[in-house]
Amino acid sequence: MPVGADGFRLQNVNENKEKNKLEWVTGPSQDDYNRTFVINDEDHTLGNALKHIIMQNPDVEFCGYTVPHPMERKIHVRVQTHSTPALQVLHKALKDLKKLNEEIREKIEVEVQRYKDTHPPSDAEAD
Template sequence: MEKKHLLEVVETDNEDETCKTFVLHGEDHTLGNSLRYIIMKNPDVQFCGYSIPHPSENKINFRIQTHGANATDILKKGLTDLYHACDHVLKTFETGINNYKKRRFPPDYEMTSADT
């Protein structure tokens, strides 16, 4: 059984390294829109967009065009930046939950399922 790659680069004859289309398998609007937003904040990016070829296909086509930077490097940076943003949101949320529980329930309080 051949292992299916999660990321493909669509190769064409007339494109250089500043303009690439990537196919991300197993992804949808959740990653597509978030990643597009993060990548468009990069001043080296001229265009970034994505599409879902068909509702029954579980993949997105992700296009990046730059002002001279390598599109693959821009994708890597975008994924890293999105990971750090999600990590920050998760840590902030967990801190908020822990602070709420500390304020609401004294240390000697036994919590039940009705309390959460």
């Protein structure tokens, strides 16, 4: 995968700069309760966490994700539910995941501050 001088991934010439973050697949196997979402510019990091959160919803029958090709920065997330629309389930899972990440960040910041308070820098480290 090509990487720029700043260490970030370079955009592939086939990638569209104006791409929506969230799209969904259309076709005969798609309806409000069975939907495949395409999330652009994401990979296994979001896919695995999102699948885990979605599967905790008791109304979800199935959830899985794939990365269609290693050179494409997108994931396909399939959600099948009993009675709640798949888009609503995805939206709730994204909000829950964001809240969980914020809670973890706060806990890390508290622990870092606690460590700094109990381990003040020595004179040699202060220079």
